[in-house]
Amino acid sequence: MPSWGSVDSPVNSGMSTYYIKEAYHDTKVPNLVTAVLADYRAFDTMFETCVVFIAMLGIFTLLKKDDEQDAAIQVNTVTNDQDNDSLIIRVAARFMTPFIQLFGLYVIAHGHHSPGGGFQGGVILGASLILLAMGNNMNYVKQFLSIPRMILLSTIGVLIFAAWGLVPLLFNKPFLDYSSWAVFMPFTDAVMARSHSMLAVEIGVGLTVMCGMYGIYMSLVSDGGMDKGL
Amino acid sequence: MMHLNYIAAIILMMMGLWAMLAKKNIIKKLIGMAIFQTGIILFYISIGAKSGSTIPILDHHHLHDPVVVANYANPLTQILMLTAIVVGVATLGLGLTLARKVYETYNSFNEDEILEKVKDADD
Amino acid sequence: MTNQLPFLVVGIPLFTALFIGIFGLFNKSLIRPIGIVGILLSTLSAIQLFLTVTKSNVPVEYFFGNWKAPIGIAYSIDNLNALMILMIYVVSFLAFIYSLNSVKLEISTNKHVHYYTLYFLLITGLVGITITGDAFNLYVLFEICALSGYALLAIGGKRAYLPTFYYLLIGSIGACFYLIGVAYLFVKTGTLNMAHLFELLPVIYFSKSILIGFIFVNIGLFIKMALFPVHGWMPNVYSKAPVSTTCLMAPLGTKLSIYILMRFYFDVFSTEYVYQVLNIQYILVWLATFAIIAGSLYAIYHQTYRKIITFIIVAEVGYIVGGLWIGNQDSVLGAIYHIVADSLMTLALFMISGLILFLIKKDRVEDFKQVFSKLPMTTIGLIVVFASIVGIPPTAGFFSKFYLIKGAFLNGYYHFIVALLLSSLTSLFIFFRFFESYFYNKENSDEQLQIKEPLLMTIPLICVAVLVLGFGLSFEFWHDYILEIIPMGLR
Numbered sequence: 001m002p003s004w005g006s007v008d009s010p011v012n013s014g015m016s017t018y019y020i021k022e023a024y025h026d027t028k029v030p031n032l033v034t035a036v037l038a039d040y041r042a043f044d045t046m047f048e049t050c051v052v053f054i055a056m057l058g059i060f061t062l063l064k065k066d067d068e069q070d071a072a073i074q075v076n077t078v079t080n081d082q083d084n085d086s087l088i089i090r091v092a093a094r095f096m097t098p099f100i101q102l103f104g105l106y107v108i109a110h111g112h113h114s115p116g117g118g119f120q121g122g123v124i125l126g127a128s129l130i131l132l133a134m135g136n137n138m139n140y141v142k143q144f145l146s147i148p149r150m151i152l153l154s155t156i157g158v159l160i161f162a163a164w165g166l167v168p169l170l171f172n173k174p175f176l177d178y179s180s181w182a183v184f185m186p187f188t189d190a191v192m193a194r195s196h197s198m199l200a201v202e203i204g205v206g207l208t209v210m211c212g213m214y215g216i217y218m219s220l221v222s223d224g225g226m227d228k229g230l
Numbered sequence: 231m232m233h234l235n236y237i238a239a240i241i242l243m244m245m246g247l248w249a250m251l252a253k254k255n256i257i258k259k260l261i262g263m264a265i266f267q268t269g270i271i272l273f274y275i276s277i278g279a280k281s282g283s284t285i286p287i288l289d290h291h292h293l294h295d296p297v298v299v300a301n302y303a304n305p306l307t308q309i310l311m312l313t314a315i316v317v318g319v320a321t322l323g324l325g326l327t328l329a330r331k332v333y334e335t336y337n338s339f340n341e342d343e344i345l346e347k348v349k350d351a352d353d
Numbered sequence: 354m355t356n357q358l359p360f361l362v363v364g365i366p367l368f369t370a371l372f373i374g375i376f377g378l379f380n381k382s383l384i385r386p387i388g389i390v391g392i393l394l395s396t397l398s399a400i401q402l403f404l405t406v407t408k409s410n411v412p413v414e415y416f417f418g419n420w421k422a423p424i425g426i427a428y429s430i431d432n433l434n435a436l437m438i439l440m441i442y443v444v445s446f447l448a449f450i451y452s453l454n455s456v457k458l459e460i461s462t463n464k465h466v467h468y469y470t471l472y473f474l475l476i477t478g479l480v481g482i483t484i485t486g487d488a489f490n491l492y493v494l495f496e497i498c499a500l501s502g503y504a505l506l507a508i509g510g511k512r513a514y515l516p517t518f519y520y521l522l523i524g525s526i527g528a529c530f531y532l533i534g535v536a537y538l539f540v541k542t543g544t545l546n547m548a549h550l551f552e553l554l555p556v557i558y559f560s561k562s563i564l565i566g567f568i569f570v571n572i573g574l575f576i577k578m579a580l581f582p583v584h585g586w587m588p589n590v591y592s593k594a595p596v597s598t599t600c601l602m603a604p605l606g607t608k609l610s611i612y613i614l615m616r617f618y619f620d621v622f623s624t625e626y627v628y629q630v631l632n633i634q635y636i637l638v639w640l641a642t643f644a645i646i647a648g649s650l651y652a653i654y655h656q657t658y659r660k661i662i663t664f665i666i667v668a669e670v671g672y673i674v675g676g677l678w679i680g681n682q683d684s685v686l687g688a689i690y691h692i693v694a695d696s697l698m699t700l701a702l703f704m705i706s707g708l709i710l711f712l713i714k715k716d717r718v719e720d721f722k723q724v725f726s727k728l729p730m731t732t733i734g735l736i737v738v739f740a741s742i743v744g745i746p747p748t749a750g751f752f753s754k755f756y757l758i759k760g761a762f763l764n765g766y767y768h769f770i771v772a773l774l775l776s777s778l779t780s781l782f783i784f785f786r787f788f789e790s791y792f793y794n795k796e797n798s799d800e801q802l803q804i805k806e807p808l809l810m811t812i813p814l815i816c817v818a819v820l821v822l823g824f825g826l827s828f829e830f831w832h833d834y835i836l837e838i839i840p841m842g843l844r
Binding site for chain 3: 001002006009010011012013014015016018021040041042043044047048050051054055057058059060062063064148151152155156157158162166168169172173174175176177178179
């Protein structure tokens with residue numbers, strides 16, 4: 001087995017040398033990890049997004065109470081004392097959330113030049129929603145992100161990724177060949193079309209991961225009732 | 231020192247596997263699964279390390295210089311492990327859901343008690 | 354359009370799942386039409402792909418993102434792949450038609466949307482496993498199958514939670530062992546593409562890392578295919594899960610893991626490495642023998658129909674891997690033929706279990722007198738399927754057993770022949786035990802009214818019975834077709 005940190009082991013002198021040398025010329029994206037993740041191996045990333053989607057959908061479906069159990073539980077739930085008593089936590093959570101979300105959007109958008117990308121930014125956005133739900137009541141978050149809307153948004157996230165790759169099929173190119181998008185984007189050539197497509201695809205990933213993280217949290221914490229907070 | 235990463239990864243994997251098989255509490259089995267997957271992730275990432283290299287992001291000011299491969303860490307292993315981490319989180323989420331449902335049905339987290347109740351209810 | 358076919362067989366179920374997920378939330382009655390359109394289009398694509406591959410001599414290739422083979426992810430479809438994809442779609446199509454009725458009976462209405470989304474994502478994962486040419490893409494799709502499988506199995510209610518939890522733990526161990534095996538191969542070669550590995554491995558055949566990688570990949574796949582010592586998760590899960598799920602998962606889940614093992618043996622570690630450098634076939638054929646014997650004996654022991662058929666699956670897995678390890682042209686041909694035959698038989702067995710559970714409400718052996726007297730279509734299906742399991746010509750099961758026995762005889766593995774015959778005898782014994790409860794318990798013959806079997810559930814069953822017969826009758830064609838798959842080293 002090659003020793004730790006060796007520069008000429010088969011792993012470090014195999015396929016990865018192509019990626020390090022040519023990724024900037026092919027895609028104009030300095031972050032090599034994002035370039036390989038969202039372009040060369042984009043098919044893997046699409047299925048990884050599906051994995052998050054399946055996890056959220058599976059956890060939600062398993063924990064969701066059927067209708068007759070719901071009716072039995074309504075009698076016992078007291079929703080009034082779920083409001084968080086501490087004024088400091090409520091105000092601090094609401095104050096910090098816009099900055100966290102702005103940082104999450106920055107991480108998604110700046111994934112081309114710094115460490116980041118769809119998954120990382122999506123988790124930060126999901127964390128901001130969880131912070132709001134923990135600081136206040138879960139019903140507070142449900143006002144603007146109700147459960148059907150959350151499932152719909154996560155499905156749309158995966159659909160953005162898959163549909164973005166479907167367009168090259170019209171030109172008889174393989175799936176996820178971003179250079180075909182140069183026809184639809186003015187003033188871009190094939191290489192820049194790859195760079196912009198990676199951003200679009202990462203937005204889809206970020207959307208799904210945000211809804212996925214929040215959905216997993218919500219289902220597990222409220223045990224399917226979807227109406228209590230912490 | 232030269233093979234320390236392999237030893238560390240294998241120790242983690244073995245600890246996780248032992249926890250999954252030998253512990254009686256089903257939550258501890260899930261924690262063992264998480265440790266096992268972390269060991270694998272450590273294994274992959276450590277084989278992509280290069281001594282004296284920096285992160286695999288090309289520097290803004292030197293974008294048009296020829297690239298020296300040995301200066302940048304291997305991006306391929308990191309990408310594979312991004313996927314593996316996400317898969318691990320998803321499996322852990324589903325595992326916790328199932329553990330919670332098992333608790334609701336049998337009112338215990340201990341494997342022996344649950345199997346007793348299953349035997350009484352079956353056949 | 355034909356050169357986009359490799360993508361279409363994976364992409365259409367994915368888009369169907371997403372559209373069901375979006376439109377089903379607004380209007381529940383859209384779920385079934387979208388599902389039917391999706392599965393029809395993808396089955397047609399699979400048939401078209403099969404015909405294309407049959408006509409061409411070289412494997413059909415498809416590069417995602419237009420990046421050539423080791424740089425991007427590549428699909429490569431040869432005879433074996435095309436056969437597996439056709440098998441997956443035939444089984445999924447019939448299982449979906451069956452589920453249109455059975456889902457209403459088992460799963461609460463507000464969960465139908467999510468059930469069908471996960472259903473189509475499971476089909477996507479299963480097709481993706483067979484068609485991919487990249488070792489890490491295989492792991493991701495494996496996990497998609499596994500995760501959607503856990504969710505679909507656990508929807509079944511209280512009795513399904515604990516077995517599904519154990520399946521989750523053991524399945525994760527299996528997938529992680531596969532990943533460790535790929536890690537060892539990656540350490541020594543630096544690439545993940547299967548064709549590229551095939552070129553790079555022969556130089557380093559004698560290194561220990563490749564041996565360890567081989568062992569880990571094997572053990573991971575053994576866990577997933579429920580081979581004898583590590584089969585413990587399967588009987589509980591498949592006997593307590595909802596019927597609509599088991600009709601899709603049981604025929605395909607274990608068989609595709611065997612397909613992956615074959616793909617690794619033929620196209621990553623070449624047959625030279627597996628059969629000549631390693632030379633461990635003797636031990637492994639003994640393992641397969643024990644698998645067959647154990648499966649058959651457990652099947653006799655149990656009294657519930659669903660447990661009996663899961664143990665029959667354990668025995669059948671033993672046939673296929675035994676045939677693969679014997680390493681003879683005839684035995685490998687029998688093994689590949691048996692993969693398809695067995696998935697059709699398993700589908701029929703689980704469809705029958707659903708009919709029995711919904712209409713008679715109990716499935717112990719002594720309740721079978723009601724089956725024979727009240728459910729005529731189910732009885733016909735049961736007779737055809739058991740004839741195939743026992744191995745009566747001209748059903749498909751006869752040809753696979755014949756070629757397995759012939760291959761084992763040519764290489765001198767007589768214990769394998771004994772195990773095969775023993776398994777046929779035990780299947781015959783099980784079937785006659787069902788019949789016996791009909792002939793000897795005729796006291797309550799005043800309730801002779803026939804129960805109306807739902808049409809949407811019996812038509813797929815009769816289709817599968819016809820396919821089992823047809824697959825056997827058309828054996829000449831399949832013989833020549835499968836012969837092209839077997840690599841030169843084994844002929």
